[in-house]
Amino acid sequence: MAEFFDMGGYALYVWGSFGATALLMLIEPVLLSSRRKNALRNVARLNRLKSGE
Amino acid sequence: MSNKLINWFKFSSPSTFYPLARHISFWSALIAIVLLVIGLYLSFFVAPTDYKQGEGYRIIFVHVPAAWMSMIIYLAMAFWSAIGLIYNTRLSYMMTTALAPTGAMFTFLALWTGAFWGKPMWGAWWVWDARLTSELILLFLYLGFIALQSATDDNRRADRAGAILVLVGVVNIPIIYYSVQWWNTLHQGASVSVMKSPSMAAIMLQTMLLMAIAFWAYSFAVVFNRVRSIILEREADSQWVSDLPEVKALDMGN
Numbered sequence: 001m002a003e004f005f006d007m008g009g010y011a012l013y014v015w016g017s018f019g020a021t022a023l024l025m026l027i028e029p030v031l032l033s034s035r036r037k038n039a040l041r042n043v044a045r046l047n048r049l050k051s052g053e
Numbered sequence: 054m055s056n057k058l059i060n061w062f063k064f065s066s067p068s069t070f071y072p073l074a075r076h077i078s079f080w081s082a083l084i085a086i087v088l089l090v091i092g093l094y095l096s097f098f099v100a101p102t103d104y105k106q107g108e109g110y111r112i113i114f115v116h117v118p119a120a121w122m123s124m125i126i127y128l129a130m131a132f133w134s135a136i137g138l139i140y141n142t143r144l145s146y147m148m149t150t151a152l153a154p155t156g157a158m159f160t161f162l163a164l165w166t167g168a169f170w171g172k173p174m175w176g177a178w179w180v181w182d183a184r185l186t187s188e189l190i191l192l193f194l195y196l197g198f199i200a201l202q203s204a205t206d207d208n209r210r211a212d213r214a215g216a217i218l219v220l221v222g223v224v225n226i227p228i229i230y231y232s233v234q235w236w237n238t239l240h241q242g243a244s245v246s247v248m249k250s251p252s253m254a255a256i257m258l259q260t261m262l263l264m265a266i267a268f269w270a271y272s273f274a275v276v277f278n279r280v281r282s283i284i285l286e287r288e289a290d291s292q293w294v295s296d297l298p299e300v301k302a303l304d305m306g307n
Contacts, residue, residue: 004097007108007109007111008102008107008108008109009107009108010107010108010109010111010173012169013109013112013169013170013172013173014108014109014111014112014169016169017112017115017116017165017166017169017170018111018112018115020162020165020166020169021115021119021162021166024158024161024162025271028154028155028158028275029274029275029278032275032278032279032282035279035282036278036281036282036285039282039285039286039289040285040299040300040303041303042285042286042289043285043289043294043295043297043300043303044300044303044304046289046290046295047295047300047304048304050295
């Protein structure tokens with residue numbers, strides 16, 4: 001197990017690469033989901049404004 | 054004759070495209086997850102240790118797919134920009150806008166993973182070499198496009214200005230691709246080429262290609278998801294958007 005994480009002495013470089021890639025590819029969908037929620041909320045707000053006129 | 058062909062222009066309407074994009078995004082996400090699981094397994098447990106670069110070479114399984122996506126997404130942006138300028142379809146511009154953040158992300162990752170590969174193999178995080186410098190310029194093109202769009206309030210002007218920027222910048226793509234041939238460079242030549250058989254072990258190559266397809270599917274999933282939000286943002290005033298069930302559900306909630 002420790003040998004696996006050591007990556008033959010390349011641990012910093014291998015995990016630095018895969019880690020950064022995994023992090024960004026997980027963050028992007030989260031940001032997208034909040035962008036979608038905001039967009040939908042904005043449309044609903046416009047609907048309320050229109051119906052209030 | 055004409056009724057035998059698919060009417061592509063039908064899908065250039067945001068209201069028709071919005072539900073289609075949902076299906077594309079969903080299935081692409083599913084494919085991406087499955088391929089990433091298999092790809093990561095192959096990357097760490099099946100692909101053998103490299104005789105020259107030891108375990109360090111495994112960076113290739115994220116570096117090369119990220120670098121390919123950085124160029125492919127830019128070409129896709131150039132395609133939609135050209136379609137937008139020719140046919141003046143607003144959905145084409147929305148596609149260009151939706152592609153940019155993902156393209157910028159993969160460009161950053163190509164540079165980042167490249168640095169983490171260069172340090173142990175070349176002894177330097179960064180060198181001002183043709184391949185690295187042209188890829189850095191690609192990152193600036195993406196960031197320039199995003200900044201230009203957000204600096205202009207008028208969507209139509211932002212779209213056209215952005216499209217022209219993207220089309221001018223497309224000259225950088227062949228420069229990146231051929232830089233390892235045109236200049237003396239530290240960066241190794243292409244491991245995979247259309248013209249000659251690949252210079253790497255079959256299982257390494259297959260793993261890399263699988264990861265590339267996974268990144269491709271991931272890009273489809275996030276870009277088609279983002280374009281749906283862009284449609285909602287830009288068409289917020291239109292009747293079909295206010296009639297959407299997901300909007301109605303929010304109306305009820307308040």
